[in-house]
Amino acid sequence: MAEVGRDPVVFLHDGSFEGFLTTVFEATRLKLPVAWVQAAAGYRPGLFEQCWEVETSNESASRVWKAIEARGGDKIAGMVHGAFLSELPGIETDLWHYLRKFFAARNGLQGRNLLDENVHAVFAAAEKTAHEAHRFQGFVRFQKVPDGSLFSVIAPDHNILQILSSHFRVRYPGAKWMIADSKRGLCLMGEHGKAEIVRVDPAKLPRSSGESESFADASDRKFQDLWLSYYDAINIQERRNIRQMARLMPRKYWQYLPERQARRAGFAGAALVGS
Amino acid sequence: MPDLPPKKKPSQKSDCIRYYSNIYYTTVQQKLKILANAAKYDVSCSSSGSRRTTPEGGMGNAAPSGICHSFTEDGRCISLLKLLLSNVCVYDCAYCLNRRSNDIPRATFKVTEIVDLALEFYRRNLIEGLFLSSGVFGSPDTTMEALVRVAKVLRTEHRFGGYIHLKAIPGASPELVAMAGLYADRLSVNIEIPSEPSLKQLAPEKDFASVFTPMDSIKDKIVEAKAERRLTTRAPRFAPAGQTTQLIVGATPESDLHILKLASGLYGERQLKRVYYSGYIPVNRDNRLPTLSRPPLRRENRLYQADWLMRFYKFDVDEIVDTAHPDLDPDLDPKAAWALRHPERFPVDVNRADYETILRVPGIGVKSAKLIVEGRRHGTVRMEHLKRFGVALKRARPFLYDPHAIGTYRDIRPDRIRPLLAAPPEVEQFSLFETPSFPLLELAHG
Numbered sequence: 001m002a003e004v005g006r007d008p009v010v011f012l013h014d015g016s017f018e019g020f021l022t023t024v025f026e027a028t029r030l031k032l033p034v035a036w037v038q039a040a041a042g043y044r045p046g047l048f049e050q051c052w053e054v055e056t057s058n059e060s061a062s063r064v065w066k067a068i069e070a071r072g073g074d075k076i077a078g079m080v081h082g083a084f085l086s087e088l089p090g091i092e093t094d095l096w097h098y099l100r101k102f103f104a105a106r107n108g109l110q111g112r113n114l115l116d117e118n119v120h121a122v123f124a125a126a127e128k129t130a131h132e133a134h135r136f137q138g139f140v141r142f143q144k145v146p147d148g149s150l151f152s153v154i155a156p157d158h159n160i161l162q163i164l165s166s167h168f169r170v171r172y173p174g175a176k177w178m179i180a181d182s183k184r185g186l187c188l189m190g191e192h193g194k195a196e197i198v199r200v201d202p203a204k205l206p207r208s209s210g211e212s213e214s215f216a217d218a219s220d221r222k223f224q225d226l227w228l229s230y231y232d233a234i235n236i237q238e239r240r241n242i243r244q245m246a247r248l249m250p251r252k253y254w255q256y257l258p259e260r261q262a263r264r265a266g267f268a269g270a271a272l273v274g275s
Numbered sequence: 276m277p278d279l280p281p282k283k284k285p286s287q288k289s290d291c292i293r294y295y296s297n298i299y300y301t302t303v304q305q306k307l308k309i310l311a312n313a314a315k316y317d318v319s320c321s322s323s324g325s326r327r328t329t330p331e332g333g334m335g336n337a338a339p340s341g342i343c344h345s346f347t348e349d350g351r352c353i354s355l356l357k358l359l360l361s362n363v364c365v366y367d368c369a370y371c372l373n374r375r376s377n378d379i380p381r382a383t384f385k386v387t388e389i390v391d392l393a394l395e396f397y398r399r400n401l402i403e404g405l406f407l408s409s410g411v412f413g414s415p416d417t418t419m420e421a422l423v424r425v426a427k428v429l430r431t432e433h434r435f436g437g438y439i440h441l442k443a444i445p446g447a448s449p450e451l452v453a454m455a456g457l458y459a460d461r462l463s464v465n466i467e468i469p470s471e472p473s474l475k476q477l478a479p480e481k482d483f484a485s486v487f488t489p490m491d492s493i494k495d496k497i498v499e500a501k502a503e504r505r506l507t508t509r510a511p512r513f514a515p516a517g518q519t520t521q522l523i524v525g526a527t528p529e530s531d532l533h534i535l536k537l538a539s540g541l542y543g544e545r546q547l548k549r550v551y552y553s554g555y556i557p558v559n560r561d562n563r564l565p566t567l568s569r570p571p572l573r574r575e576n577r578l579y580q581a582d583w584l585m586r587f588y589k590f591d592v593d594e595i596v597d598t599a600h601p602d603l604d605p606d607l608d609p610k611a612a613w614a615l616r617h618p619e620r621f622p623v624d625v626n627r628a629d630y631e632t633i634l635r636v637p638g639i640g641v642k643s644a645k646l647i648v649e650g651r652r653h654g655t656v657r658m659e660h661l662k663r664f665g666v667a668l669k670r671a672r673p674f675l676y677d678p679h680a681i682g683t684y685r686d687i688r689p690d691r692i693r694p695l696l697a698a699p700p701e702v703e704q705f706s707l708f709e710t711p712s713f714p715l716l717e718l719a720h721g
Contacts, residue, residue, distance in 0.1 A: 112666070114660070115650050167338075226303070233312040235351075239350070239554075239570060241350035
């Protein structure tokens with residue numbers, strides 16, 4: 001490893017939120033100038049950079065987290081977490097500058113100064129995550145699988161599973177349910193009002209709602225058909241406005257929405273050309 | 276205007292026999308198609324305004340923000356399973372698809388069929404809950420009782436905690452409506468036609484009293500229940516998400532002034548949560564109704580914008596429309612139109628003006644106005660910040676003054692700004708796919 005000196009250092013973490021918080025802890029403790037912060041997995045060493053791969057420590061992470069909560073309250077803490085989960089490129093560096101300013105300021109107000117570039121970047125990223133999580137409270141489509149549990153696959157832009165957890169835990173306390181994230185190979189599993197995230201092999205997950213039908217119980221087909229009938233019947237043809245629909249339900253999400261799948265006869269052409 | 280198919284020869288049988296003797300569907304799939312299709316002209320879709328926790332041993336809750344589960348090709352949200360219990364109706368309202376004299380397929384759900392559909396859809400996260408309305412079959416009380424029974428079975432037998440929106444049937448007894456409010460999150464009675472003379476012409480069997488009587492009794496119950504819940508949290512909730520109504524726009528000659536005054540009164544004295552405006556879509560051939568080439572969607576949109584100004588932007592109805600301007604300008608959003616009529620109120624310096632003034636600048640919404648007020652505590656808010664805060668600068672800039680920015684002025688020139696803000700006039704759209712359609716015929720054949 002290059003010698004750690006005056007030059008700014010690239011800090012690498014293991015990709016987890018704890019890992020990122022540990023990075024913040026170490027960078028603050030060592031008082032090193034930070035070039036940027038990113039996950040080790042996506043890092044390609046440059047010629048002139050020094051980098052430091054920080055080993056995740058839950059203890060250090062929780063110290064930083066508690067400090068954020070104590071100074072900023074739930075709102076700021078939630079915003080920091082939400083921004084991290086956005087996984088937007090460069091967001092960890094914004095978060096680092098944000099936290100640096102937040103801890104340096106005499107009062108907690110600096111954390112809400114939206115005129116500041118870093119503060120606004122963190123705020124906007126957190127909003128994006130929250131917005132997508134809210135959308136997926138609606139766009140998750142459960143299917144009953146043979147063991148009676150409910151199964152769904154999504155491919156969101158941001159890492160929203162943890163945010164979805166509380167919503168679905170509360171809503172279906174009596175059911176066993178799973179929401180898989182096929183982009184990240186994660187699965188949120190809920191049962192008896194509790195939920196946890198486990199790793200799954202993304203290659204084994206269905207790539208579309210058509211494919212996921214093969215996972216479903218035979219009795220489920222009936223409700224799928226009823227849903228498609230309902231979807232068509234409730235539409236007012238005279239008000240047709242595909243652009244508006246696609247603005248509110250972007251095409252990137254159609255993959256796992258059975259009502260937007262092109263396999264339906266006489267459906268694809270009308271939907272795509274008509275716009 | 277696509278030609279409607281020729282009307283079938285009137286049946287010789289009496290009306291009473293006729294609406295039961297139509298093609299009558301029995302499978303759930305067929306009923307769902309017919310009764311969702313018949314319910315779709317009720318535009319209310321919202322599942323918001325209620326906070327309901329999941330019942331012990333049950334399923335479902337209500338999120339105060341509301342959740343959209345899908346969007347149909349007309350760009351409207353699907354939040355609730357929106358159905359009629361039955362499209363059999365004793366009334367013969369000219370504007371309604373389900374009127375008695377229409378020769379259309381009729382269907383009626385069994386209570387268990389709706390309950391199963393609602394629960395199974397909810398379990399698969401397809402909906403936030405149920406929106407249930409109905410044609411009036413038998414008597415208003417028979418109909419209302421059936422609606423209440425569906426809600427009761429869902430709430431008590433299945434411990435369902437999701438959202439329920441019920442129609443209060445005009446003419447139903449107050450006791451039944453009171454029961455409905457105990458199970459439902461939201462109740463609604465539709466006014467449909469915005470003035471009584473027009474209503475009498477199109478629906479001779481109805482009058483305003485039949486709409487406003489249940490509306491007022493619901494309002495009283497809501498106020499009463501809220502007062503009781505302030506004393507003890509154990510008091511039952513009554514329609515916690517309030518009540519709403521719908522007005523059909525463009526079927527009758529009322530001006531926007533008339534419609535917005537009516538709406539303003541509904542929000543004020545009658546404390547409604549929402550008024551929905553539904554651009555008239557010709558579903559029947561009837562010489563009491565106008566023929567339109569396409570539904571008045573832009574007018575409907577302007578009315579919603581005006582409605583938003585009243586509810587979220589602290590505008591008074593008289594500021595939006597008056598006797599000199601009884602109709603909204605179709606090419607300008609009503610906020611911009613107001614601003615251009617009041618050049619003396621502009622330009623606004625966002626660093627000095629109060630929140631209410633900032634909120635009135637075209638292109639600045641509630642969210643960005645709040646961010647501006649929050650942001651300026653930390654320093655001076657500049658144009659580049661406004662952009663980040665979500666302000667539509669193209670529209671807002673002519674109304675703003677910033678001593679440090681180039682291109683903002685101390686006075687505004689409405690005649691120069693207007694062309695920047697006006698939407699292009701609505702053009703007749705001809706689409707390859709706009710085939711003359713009469714959806715119910717398709718249903719009957721398919």
